[in-house]
Amino acid sequence: MDPAFISTFSALAGTVIGGVTSLTAQHALARSQRLAAEREVRTALFGKFLDEAAKLYSDALQNKRDDISGLIGIYALTNRIRLISSPRVVEAADTVCRIIIDAYLSPNITMQEMRANWIERHVDPLRDFSEACRKELLRPF
Numbered sequence: 001m002d003p004a005f006i007s008t009f010s011a012l013a014g015t016v017i018g019g020v021t022s023l024t025a026q027h028a029l030a031r032s033q034r035l036a037a038e039r040e041v042r043t044a045l046f047g048k049f050l051d052e053a054a055k056l057y058s059d060a061l062q063n064k065r066d067d068i069s070g071l072i073g074i075y076a077l078t079n080r081i082r083l084i085s086s087p088r089v090v091e092a093a094d095t096v097c098r099i100i101i102d103a104y105l106s107p108n109i110t111m112q113e114m115r116a117n118w119i120e121r122h123v124d125p126l127r128d129f130s131e132a133c134r135k136e137l138l139r140p141f
Contacts, residue, residue, distance in 0.1 A: 039137055042084060046133040049077045050126055053096050057125055060103035061114065074100070086136050092129040099125040 052074045059070070078093045085093075109117075117123040 056100045061109050089132045092132040096129050
């Protein structure tokens with residue numbers, strides 16, 4: 001073989017390999033950045049849902065309401081979660097909404113009853129949702 005040909009071929013092969021490597025690295029970096037951005041959006045959405053659910057649950061334990069307009073915010077958040085989350089997270093969000101509605105339909109409770117629920121019976125209506133969210137945020141894509 002001609003040494004000039006070998007030299008030219010080696011240079012060309014090196015350029016192609018370098019270009020492919022660079023392209024692959026750029027693609028991996030872009031994908032990683034996109035996944036991080038999606039994770040941030042989910043984290044913010046889950047946080048909003050938890051804030052809204054906690055306020056509504058607290059209100060539901062203390063008040064009776066027949067007006068459903070106060071539930072619109074959590075209904076909207078639940079459906080935003082439905083767009084971007086796993087079925088387990090969506091199911092947990094739906095369960096939280098049912099718990100809130102049931103609390104509005106139930107008799108009001110006292111602080112002692114609340115303490116007994118939390119400490120003795122370990123009642124935390126947001127726990128399953130937050131655990132499902134944590135698992136979703138930690139899973140690799």
